[in-house]
Amino acid sequence: MTSTIDSMGQREEHAEQGAAAPAAAPRTVLPARPTATTAAPQRRSIGKISRRDVLDLAGALLSAVCTTALLFGRLTSLHGKFGSVVVGLAVFLVIYTALVALHDERPAVIDRSMTVAMAISGLVALVALTSVIFFVLYRGWDALTKANFYFNDLSSTGPSEPLTSGGVGHAIVGTLIMTAIALAITVPLGLACAVYLNESSGRVSKLVRTVVTAMTALPSILAGLFIFATWILVLGFERSGLAASIAMSIMMLPIIIRSADVVLRLVPGNLREASAALGAPQWRTVWHVVLPTARSGLTTSVILGVARGIGETAPVLLTAGYTASLNVNPTANPMVSLPLAAYVLVKSGNDNLIARGFGAAAVLMILVLILFTLARILGGRPAGRLSKRQTKRAAARSKGDIARIDASRSSLPEVTS
Numbered sequence: 001m002t003s004t005i006d007s008m009g010q011r012e013e014h015a016e017q018g019a020a021a022p023a024a025a026p027r028t029v030l031p032a033r034p035t036a037t038t039a040a041p042q043r044r045s046i047g048k049i050s051r052r053d054v055l056d057l058a059g060a061l062l063s064a065v066c067t068t069a070l071l072f073g074r075l076t077s078l079h080g081k082f083g084s085v086v087v088g089l090a091v092f093l094v095i096y097t098a099l100v101a102l103h104d105e106r107p108a109v110i111d112r113s114m115t116v117a118m119a120i121s122g123l124v125a126l127v128a129l130t131s132v133i134f135f136v137l138y139r140g141w142d143a144l145t146k147a148n149f150y151f152n153d154l155s156s157t158g159p160s161e162p163l164t165s166g167g168v169g170h171a172i173v174g175t176l177i178m179t180a181i182a183l184a185i186t187v188p189l190g191l192a193c194a195v196y197l198n199e200s201s202g203r204v205s206k207l208v209r210t211v212v213t214a215m216t217a218l219p220s221i222l223a224g225l226f227i228f229a230t231w232i233l234v235l236g237f238e239r240s241g242l243a244a245s246i247a248m249s250i251m252m253l254p255i256i257i258r259s260a261d262v263v264l265r266l267v268p269g270n271l272r273e274a275s276a277a278l279g280a281p282q283w284r285t286v287w288h289v290v291l292p293t294a295r296s297g298l299t300t301s302v303i304l305g306v307a308r309g310i311g312e313t314a315p316v317l318l319t320a321g322y323t324a325s326l327n328v329n330p331t332a333n334p335m336v337s338l339p340l341a342a343y344v345l346v347k348s349g350n351d352n353l354i355a356r357g358f359g360a361a362a363v364l365m366i367l368v369l370i371l372f373t374l375a376r377i378l379g380g381r382p383a384g385r386l387s388k389r390q391t392k393r394a395a396a397r398s399k400g401d402i403a404r405i406d407a408s409r410s411s412l413p414e415v416t417s
Contacts, residue, residue, distance in 0.1 A: 053112075056099045064092035089120055133365065140358030143167075149359055155325035159350045168360045170326040171341035174241060175367065177330050178320070178337055179310050181245035182252055186305060190256030191298065195286055197257070198264040209261075215254035223250040224315030232319065239321045241330035244337070247315035252305035259304050263297030264290060303372055310368060313339040338364040 068088040072078045078087075097113045104112070142163055143149050149167035157166030193212070197205055227247040231237050267290050275285040291298070321334035322344055338360050345357030 052103070056096060057116075060092050060096035060099055063095045064088050067091050067095075089124075093117060093120070136358055136361050136365065140355055140360075140362045143355045143359030144362055149356070150363070153324060153326045154356075157324075159348065159353055161352065163352055163355060166356070168338065168341050168356065168363065170323070171336050171338045171360055172363060172367070173326060173328060174320075174335040175310065175337045175339075175364070177328065178241050178245045178248060178316070178335065179306065181242060181330060182248040182309050183302070183306065185245065185249040186252045186256055186309075187302060190253055190301075190305065191260055191291075193253075193257045194260035194264055194301075195290075197261050198290075199282065199286060212254045212257045215250075216258060218251070218254070220251055220312050221314045221318075223247045224312075224318035226250070227315065228318045238332065239319060239334050240332055241320055241327070241335035244316045244320035244335065245330065247319045248309040248312055251312060251315070252309040255308050256301050256305035259301035260294075260298055263294045263301060266297065267293050306371060307368065310337075311339050311364070313337075313343050316340045317343075338367070 065088065068084050068091060071087060072080075072084045078084075093113065093116060096116055097109060100112050101109045137144070146163050146167070148164060149169075150172065151169045152165075152167035153170035154166045154168075155170075193208065197209055197212075224247050227243055227250070231243045231246065232239060237243065271289050271293060272285055275289045276282075280288070316337045317340055320336065320340075322340060323334040323336050327333050327335045342357045342360040342364065345353045345360065348354065348357075
């Protein structure tokens with residue numbers, strides 16, 4: 001009887017504890033699972049163009065064309081092709097943003113609007129570049145189709161002579177000579193300075209970095225005046241292709257240093273640490289690890305420097321002068337380049353000379369394209385990927401190392417236990 005009373009009391013105590021438990025620790029309530037009646041939210045695709053996107057673009061384009069046509073010629077006194085294009089692009093972007101806002105949320109509206117704005121900016125830049133190229137080729141096409149244009153000079157050609165006489169061969173040779181000398185000066189100095197800025201730290205490196213950064217904004221006329229004052233007036237040398245090459249080097253050097261410094265900073269630090277762990281000194285790490293890894297980027301930095309220097313006109317005019325005859329000696333007598341020849345010929349006012357000037361500009365563009373292509377082929381291979389010739393050389397060196405190791409082992413005395 002007593003055990004029965006005790007068991008009943010324990011049950012009442014457990015019941016009271018069970019009733020008080022939910023008040024002390026509330027249970028977690030999970031959200032209800034979506035049933036067939038509640039539709040799941042549709043995931044928005046950001047990598048594909050849907051039918052609604054195409055309709056939005058087409059509707060915005062049609063509305064922009066109609067609105068621009070009304071503004072230019074109907075409702076207002078606005079006129080001009082350039083203004084109509086600018087207003088049309090602005091109206092298109094506004095209308096497209098409004099159309100997207102009708103069915104998408106704010107993040108999607110911002111994303112699509114900025115995507116279209118960036119696409120328009122790229123399209124405008126592409127059209128501008130293409131128009132410049134085609135305009136130069138169109139104006140100089142009559143001269144470019146003549147074979148004598150690439151090999152002859154203008155020493156015996158008058159302003160009224162036809163395009164079958166004379167050419168810009170002297171300017172092509174002068175451009176190649178001056179660019180080669182400028183590269184021979186700037187590439188070693190630029191890469192060495194970039195390695196110094198990247199591998200060392202201190203007040204001197206900070207000062208050098210500041211000076212290089214300031215020189216990137218140096219006007220080209222100042223470089224020409226500096227070389228003209230020091231090399232020609234003070235030192236007494238005559239105007240020549242060498243003086244123009246030095247002036248071009250001043251313009252190319254900060255571009256190469258800055259871009260090469262940025263490229264060298266992108267080399268992973270674990271490569272340097274691995275080389276140091278193997279016992280290699282710093283100079284060997286830089287020569288065999290850092291520079292080969294950044295080879296493609298360093299080639300791009302040299303390309304940027306060449307692009308800055310090869311198109312200079314004012315420094316060449318001040319330091320090398322202008323000549324209508326061929327000169328292959330860079331240390332004596334005036335030497336002309338393609339940009340300077342194009343500038344002098346275009347401003348002459350004669351139709352044939354103007355055609356030769358635009359032809360010289362077209363040749364300059366083609367020459368730069370060829371140089372860039374060769375530079376990318378020679379230095380654009382990723383680090384660690386060897387050519388066939390390099391692979392054969394590496395295999396030959398490995399065989400030589402194995403033979404040397406075997407020879408050194410055979411010369412060692414035998415150790416008897």
